[in-house]
Amino acid sequence: MNGAQALIRTLAGSGVDVCFSNPGTSEMHFVAALDAVPEMRGVLCLFEGVATGAADGYGRMAGRPAAALLHLGPGLSNGLANLHNARRARTPLLAVVGDHATHHKRFDAPLESDIEALAGTVSVWVRRSARSADVAADAAEGVAAAMRPPGGISTLILPADVSWSEGAEPARPLPVRAAAPVPEGAVQSVSRTLCSGEPCVLLLGGPGTRRAGLEAASRVAEATGARLLCETFPARLERGAGIPAVDRLAYLAEFAAGQLAGARHLILAGARAPVSFFAYPGKASSLVPADCEVHVLAEPADDVCGALGRLADLAAPGTKPLPSEAERPALPSGDGNLTGESVAAAVGALLPEGAIVSDEANTSGLWLPGATAGAPPHDWLTLTGGSIGQGLPVATGAAVASPGRPVLALEADGSAMYTLSALWTHAREGLDITTVIFNNRSYAILNMELNRVGAEPAGDAARNLLELSRPDLDFVALASGMGVPASRASTPGEFCAQLQQALAEPGPHLIEALIERIG
Ligand SMILES: Cc1ncc(C[n+]2csc(CCOP(=O)(O)OP(=O)(O)O)c2C)c(N)n1
Numbered sequence: 406m407n408g409a410q411a412l413i414r415t416l417a418g419s420g421v422d423v424c425f426s427n428p429g430t431s432e433m434h435f436v437a438a439l440d441a442v443p444e445m446r447g448v449l450c451l452f453e454g455v456a457t458g459a460a461d462g463y464g465r466m467a468g469r470p471a472a473a474l475l476h477l478g479p480g481l482s483n484g485l486a487n488l489h490n491a492r493r494a495r496t497p498l499l500a501v502v503g504d505h506a507t508h509h510k511r512f513d514a515p516l517e518s519d520i521e522a523l524a525g526t527v528s529v530w531v532r533r534s535a536r537s538a539d540v541a542a543d544a545a546e547g548v549a550a551a552m553r554p555p556g557g558i559s560t561l562i563l564p565a566d567v568s569w570s571e572g573a574e575p576a577r578p579l580p581v582r583a584a585a586p587v588p589e590g591a592v593q594s595v596s597r598t599l600c601s602g603e604p605c606v607l608l609l610g611g612p613g614t615r616r617a618g619l620e621a622a623s624r625v626a627e628a629t630g631a632r633l634l635c636e637t638f639p640a641r642l643e644r645g646a647g648i649p650a651v652d653r654l655a656y657l658a659e660f661a662a663g664q665l666a667g668a669r670h671l672i673l674a675g676a677r678a679p680v681s682f683f684a685y686p687g688k689a690s691s692l693v694p695a696d697c698e699v700h701v702l703a704e705p706a707d708d709v710c711g712a713l714g715r716l717a718d719l720a721a722p723g724t725k726p727l728p729s730e731a732e733r734p735a736l737p738s739g740d741g742n743l744t745g746e747s748v749a750a751a752v753g754a755l756l757p758e759g760a761i762v763s764d765e766a767n768t769s770g771l772w773l774p775g776a777t778a779g780a781p782p783h784d785w786l787t788l789t790g791g792s793i794g795q796g797l798p799v800a801t802g803a804a805v806a807s808p809g810r811p812v813l814a815l816e817a818d819g820s821a822m823y824t825l826s827a828l829w830t831h832a833r834e835g836l837d838i839t840t841v842i843f844n845n846r847s848y849a850i851l852n853m854e855l856n857r858v859g860a861e862p863a864g865d866a867a868r869n870l871l872e873l874s875r876p877d878l879d880f881v882a883l884a885s886g887m888g889v890p891a892s893r894a895s896t897p898g899e900f901c902a903q904l905q906q907a908l909a910e911p912g913p914h915l916i917e918a919l920i921e922r923i924g
C-alpha cells in the first residue's frame with residue numbers, strides 16, 4: 406500500500422470520512438487513492454477558502470473533523486481566512502497540505518514556500534510526514550490533536566513522495582482526551598458570587614451555547630437573577646421554541662457596554678472576557694465595566710456544560726430552565742419595498758424545524774434574532790473570526806454533515822462574493838441549501854464604521870470603495886451559471902412565495918433579496 410492509501414484508510418477509520426478538496430499535481434496520489442477507499446467522500450471545491458470554510462461548517466455540526474485537501478503553500482494561503490474563522494470557532498479540522506517530493510524541495514521550484522510558517526498561524530498541531538511508513542500514524546495523531554478539547558486545526562504536510570511510496574499501512578485511531586472537569590472549588594466559588602445578591606452577568610461561549618449549557622445557565626439565571634449573555638459570534642448556538650433564549654453580546658461596543666452596565670461580577674463559562682472588535686479613538690478596548698470583577702467558571706477546553714450543570718445544582722436546586730415560547734411573526738405580504746425587517750419576518754415565519762442557519766447577513770440581519778427566537782428548534786452558525794466570506798462555505802459543510810436537515814444561508818452581498826463558487830458545490834453535491842442574498846449593493850457596515858472611527862465624511866472617492874454598484878451584481882445570473890436555481894424578490898409578497906418554494910423543494914436554491922441598506 407502506498408502512503409496516500411494508508412493515510413486515507415487511517416482517516417476513514419478515525420471518523421474523518423469527508424475531504425473538501427482542491428487538489429494539484431503534488432496531491433495526485435491522494436486523489437487516485439480515493440477510488441481504493443470508498444469510505445472517504447471527496448467533495449470538490451473550486452476555491453480553497455470554500456474547502457476550508459466547508460470543513461469548518463462540517464466540524465461545527467458533526468463534532469468531528471472533515472479534511473481539507475490543499476495544494477502546497479499557495480493553496481493553504483487561499484484557505485487561510487476561513488481557517489482563521491475555524492480557529493476562532495475551535496472547530497476540529499484536519500488540513501492536508503500536499504508538498505513537493507522531499508528530494509525536489511532543494512531545487513526551489515516555483516510553488517516552493519514555507520508551509521510550516523503559514524500553517525503555524527492557525528494550527529494547534531503541524532506535522533510534516535517524513536516517510537510513507539510514518540504517514541498513517543502521523544494522521545491518527547493529527548486527528549486526535551484536532552479533537553482534543555476545545556478543538557482546533559491540525560495540519561498534515563504531505564510530500565508527494567510520501568504519498569506515492571509503498572511500504573505504508575493504516576494506523577488505528579488514537580483515544581481523544583475528554584474535556585477536563587472544573588474543580589469543585591471553582592464551581593462553589595462562582596455559586597457563592599451568584600448568590601451574593603450583587604449584580605452578575607453569566608457569559609456563555611464555546612460548548613456553553615449548546616442546549617445543555619443553555620438549560621443549566623437558564624436555571625442559574627432564574628434562581629439568582631443573573632443576566633445571561635453569550636459571546637457575539639458563537640460557533641454554534643442552539644435556539645428556538647423549547648430552548649432557553651440567550652442574547653448575544655452586541656457587536657457594537659456602545660451596545661455591548663449597555664448590556665454589561667452595572668454588572669459587579671462577570672462569570673465566564675467557555676467564553677473569553679469581552680473586548681471591542683476594533684479600537685476607536687478615545688474608547689476602551691476591554692468591554693469589562695470598570696468596577697466589575699471577572700470570574701472564570703470554565704475555560705473553553707474545560708467541561709463547560711458539566712460545570713454549568715453542577716453550578717445550577719448548587720445555585721438553583723429545584724429551579725427549572727425557562728424555555729422560549731413557540732411564536733412566529735406573521736408572514737409579511739404585499740408589494741411594498743422589501744426590507745431587512747420583512748425578510749427576517751418571512752424567515753421567522755417559515756424556518757423549518759431542525760434548520761441550520763449559516764448567518765452572514767451582516768447589517769441586514771439586525772432583525773433576524775428577534776424574528777426567529779420562537780421558531781422551531783434550530784442551530785445558528787455565526788462569523789466567529791470576523792473574516793467575511795464564511796457563510797456559503799460553512800453552509801456547504803453543515804449540509805454535508807447533516808443530511809436530512811434543511812440549511813439556510815443568510816448572506817450579505819459583499820460577503821457572498823468572496824467565496825461565491827461554493828454555490829457550484831451546492832449544485833454538484835445536490836445539497837439542500839437555500840441561500841438568501843441580502844443585496845443592499847453596498848459594504849454597508851463600512852459606511853457606518855467610517856463615521857464611528859471619526860474619519861472624514863465620505864467623499865466620492867471614499868464612497869467608490871464602499872458601494873457595490875456600477876455594475877450592479879446580478880446574483881440570479883451568477884447562481885444560474887453555477888447550476889443553482891435562482892430568483893429575485895423586491896417585495897415581501899415575492900420573497901415569501903419564493904422562500905416557501907425554495908424550502909419545499911429539495912436541493913439548492915438562491916433568492917436575491919433587493920433591499921435598501923441601513924445606516
Ligand atoms: C476577509 C475580510 N476582508 C475584509 C473585511 C472588512 N469588511 C468587513 S465588513 C465588509 C463589507 C461587508 O459588506 P456586506 O457583506 O455586503 O455586508 P453589509 O455591510 O452590506 O451588511 C468588509 C469588506 C473583513 N471583515 N474580512
Ligand SMILES: [Mg+2]
Pocket residue numbers: 817818819843844845846847848849
Ligand atoms: Mg452589503
